[in-house]
Amino acid sequence: MQKRQPPSSQSQAPTIIGPKRLRLGAWGLAILWSVGLGIWGIAAAAAAKPNLIYILADDMGFSDLGCYGSEIATPHLDALAAGGLRFTQFYNTARCCPTRASLLTGLYPHQAGIGHMVDSKKSGPGYQGDLNRNCITIAQALKPAGYRNYLVGKWHVTPLTPDRQNPSKHNWPLQRGFDRFYGTIHGAGSFFDPNTLTRDNQFISPHADPEYRPAEYYYTDAISDHAVRFIREHTQQSADKPFFMYVAYTAAHWPMHAKQNDIAKYQGRYDGGYEPIRAARWTKAKQLGLVDPKWPLTPASGAWADVTDKAFETRCMEVYAAMIDCMDQGIGRIIAELKARGQFENTLICYLQDNGGCAEGMGRGTQRPATPRADQPTLPPLAKDYLQPAMIPTQTRDGYPVRQGYGVLPGGADTYIGYGREWANVSNTPFREYKHWVHEGGISTPLVAHWPKGISARGELRHQPGHLIDLMATAVDLAGAKYPAELNAEHIAPMEGVSLRAAFENKPLPRTQPIFWEHEGNRAVREGDWKLVARGPGGKWELYNLAADRTETRDLASAEPAKLKELLAKWETWAKRANAIPWPHLPQYGEAPADAPAKKGKKKP
Ligand SMILES: [Ca+2]
Numbered sequence: 001m002q003k004r005q006p007p008s009s010q011s012q013a014p015t016i017i018g019p020k021r022l023r024l025g026a027w028g029l030a031i032l033w034s035v036g037l038g039i040w041g042i043a044a045a046a047a048a049k050p051n052l053i054y055i056l057a058d059d060m061g062f063s064d065l066g067c068y069g070s071e072i073a074t075p076h077l078d079a080l081a082a083g084g085l086r087f088t089q090f091y092n093t094a095r096c097c098p099t100r101a102s103l104l105t106g107l108y109p110h111q112a113g114i115g116h117m118v119d120s121k122k123s124g125p126g127y128q129g130d131l132n133r134n135c136i137t138i139a140q141a142l143k144p145a146g147y148r149n150y151l152v153g154k155w156h157v158t159p160l161t162p163d164r165q166n167p168s169k170h171n172w173p174l175q176r177g178f179d180r181f182y183g184t185i186h187g188a189g190s191f192f193d194p195n196t197l198t199r200d201n202q203f204i205s206p207h208a209d210p211e212y213r214p215a216e217y218y219y220t221d222a223i224s225d226h227a228v229r230f231i232r233e234h235t236q237q238s239a240d241k242p243f244f245m246y247v248a249y250t251a252a253h254w255p256m257h258a259k260q261n262d263i264a265k266y267q268g269r270y271d272g273g274y275e276p277i278r279a280a281r282w283t284k285a286k287q288l289g290l291v292d293p294k295w296p297l298t299p300a301s302g303a304w305a306d307v308t309d310k311a312f313e314t315r316c317m318e319v320y321a322a323m324i325d326c327m328d329q330g331i332g333r334i335i336a337e338l339k340a341r342g343q344f345e346n347t348l349i350c351y352l353q354d355n356g357g358c359a360e361g362m363g364r365g366t367q368r369p370a371t372p373r374a375d376q377p378t379l380p381p382l383a384k385d386y387l388q389p390a391m392i393p394t395q396t397r398d399g400y401p402v403r404q405g406y407g408v409l410p411g412g413a414d415t416y417i418g419y420g421r422e423w424a425n426v427s428n429t430p431f432r433e434y435k436h437w438v439h440e441g442g443i444s445t446p447l448v449a450h451w452p453k454g455i456s457a458r459g460e461l462r463h464q465p466g467h468l469i470d471l472m473a474t475a476v477d478l479a480g481a482k483y484p485a486e487l488n489a490e491h492i493a494p495m496e497g498v499s500l501r502a503a504f505e506n507k508p509l510p511r512t513q514p515i516f517w518e519h520e521g522n523r524a525v526r527e528g529d530w531k532l533v534a535r536g537p538g539g540k541w542e543l544y545n546l547a548a549d550r551t552e553t554r555d556l557a558s559a560e561p562a563k564l565k566e567l568l569a570k571w572e573t574w575a576k577r578a579n580a581i582p583w584p585h586l587p588q589y590g591e592a593p594a595d596a597p598a599k600k601g602k603k604k605p
Contacts, residue, residue, distance in 0.1 A: 053350070060353040116129065126579030137176045249330075269317075281430075364405075438533055478499070514567070530544070543555060
C-alpha cells in the first residue's frame with residue numbers, strides 16, 4: 001500500500017520552496033511563487049485524500065455473491081474482489097436498524113440509541129430507537145476534513161411515528177452531515193412505489209419527480225442512478241474536495257420485486273431445489289478458500305421433496321437472484337462513472353451486507369388463498385403525485401390489488417412476498433441461523449474492499465475478524481479526520497473499532513477488545529478464535545472454537561467451563577457499558593425457534 005499524505009498542515013508545505021530558491025529572485029516574485037505553490041500544495045494534498053464509497057446491501061447471506069460462492073451473476077462485485085480484497089470473517093449486527101446505526105457511528109448500536117428498531121422505542125438509553133446526541137455519523141466526522149458527503153438509499157436510523165406524513169426531520173441525513181440525499185427514511189417498501197421516498201429534506205413521489213424520469217421506476221435502479229448523478233455533479237462542482245458516499249441498497253430485502261428482464265435470466269435456474277444450490281455454493285466457497293473444508297456443513301433447513309408448490313418456491317429464488325443481479329449492474333454503472341471521471345484509482349469501495357439471509361415469512365401464510373392476478377385493474381389508479389404511505393401498499397399505482405399468500409408468484413408490483421426460510425438457509429451457506437440471530441448465519445457478511453492506489457494486493461483474502469464498528473475508524477484514518485470528544489456541548493462516545501488499514505497492508509489489526517453482539521436477547525462475544533453465543537434471552541450459552549468449527553456444530557461449553565466463564569464476564573461487562581442490558585424489549589420479542597414454521601402476517605423490516 002502506498003503511503004498516504006498525513007493530513008497535518010506540515011504535509012501541505014510545498015517542500016520544493018526552500019531558502020535557496022527564495023534568494024534567487026526578486027522578493028515579490030518569490031512571494032507570488034510561494035503563495036501559488038502553497039495553494040497548489042494544498043490542492044494536491046486534498047486531492048490525495050481518497051474518496052470513500054461504502055455500499056451496503058440488505059438481507060443477504062454470506063454466499064450470495066459470485067465471489068463468495070454463488071451462482072448469481074455479480075460480475076462487477078467479482079471484479080472489485082479480483083482487484084482488491086475479500087474479508088472472510090467480517091460481521092454485522094444481524095438486523096437492519098442496528099447495523100446502520102453501527103456502521104454510521106462506529107459504535108455498537110445500543111450506544112447510538114438503536115439497540116433494537118427505530119419504530120419500537122423502549123425505556124433505557126440503548127433502546128430509544130433514534131440516533132442519540134452522543135454519536136456522530138461518518139459524514140459528520142469527515143466534513144471538517146474537507147469531505148463532501150452523499151447518501152443514496154435506505155436510512156432507517158430515525159423513527160417516522162406517530163405522524164408518518166409530517167415526521168420530525170431532526171435526524172434525517174442532511175441534519176446528520178450529508179450534503180445530498182436521495183432515498184427512503186423507512187426500512188422497507190415496494191421497489192416500484194417506495195414509501196418515504198425523499199430528496200434531501202422533502203418527501204417526493206417516484207412517479208412525479210421532474211428530476212428523475214426512468215421508463216420504469218425501480219428503486220434499486222434509482223439508487224444506482226442517483227449515486228452516478230452525485231459522483232458526476234461532485235466532479236463538476238466540487239472537484240477540489242474528496243467525497244464520502246454511502247450507498248444503501250434495499251436489495252434483496254422483501255418484497256421479492258424485480259424487473260422482468262432480470263428475472264428472465266434466472267428462469268429455470270432453481271428448478272432443482274435447495275439442495276444442489278446449497279451443495280454447489282459449499283463446494284465453490286471451499287475452492288475459493290473462503291471457508292475451511294474441515295468445518296462441517298450445517299443441517300439443511302428444509303427438503304425440496306417436501307415442497308408442495310415448487311413453482312412458487314423456484315420463482316421466489318429467481319426473483320431474489322434478479323434483485324441482486326440488478327444491484328450488481330448498478331454497481332457497474334457507479335464504477336463506470338468513477339472511471340469516466342478519473343476517480344476510480346483513488347476511491348476506496350467497500351461492499352458489505354447488513355444481516356444474514358431473512359427467514360421471515362412475509363406474505364407467505366399458508367392459510368391465505370393465492371389470489372390470481374386480475375385481467376385488468378380493479379381499483380382507481382393513484383395520482384402521479386400521491387405519496388405512498390404504506391410499507392405494504394394495498395394497490396399498485398395503476399389499480400391492481402397487492403396480493404400475498406403462499407403460491408402468489410412474486411416479482412411484480414402487485415405482489416408482496418418474502419423468499420422464505422429455506423432459501424435463506426441457502427443464502428447463509430454454510431452457516432447456522434438467519435437475520436435476527438447472532439450465530440454465524442445471522443451476522444456474517446462479505447466485505448469486498450477495492451482501492452487501486454491504496455491497496456496493493458489483488459484478489460487476496462483477509463481472514464482477520466472485523467466488524468461494522470471498524471468502518472468509522474477506517475474512514476477517520478484514511479480521511480485524516482479528527483474524531484471529536486464532544487459536539488454541540490454533548491459528549492461523543494469514543495469509536496469502538498479499529499482502522500482496517502493494517503488489514504489492507506496484510507498486517508494484524510490493532511484490536512484490543514473482543515467483538516460483541518446483542519439483538520433481541522440473542523447474545524455473542526468473539527475473542528480470537530473463541531465465540532460464546534446464545535439464542536434468545538433464555539437460550540443457554542454455547543461455546544465454539546471458530547478456527548476448528550466456524551459453522552458452530554460442536555458446542556464446547558461443557559468441555560471448556562473456564563473459557564465460558566471468562567468470555568461471559570467480558571460480555572456482561574460490555575453489555576452494561578454499552579447499554580445493551582437491561583432488556584426493555586422483552587418479553588414481547590422472546591425467542592423464536594429458527595426451525596419453527598414461519599410466522600404468518602406482517603413483520604417489521
Ligand atoms: Ca436488513
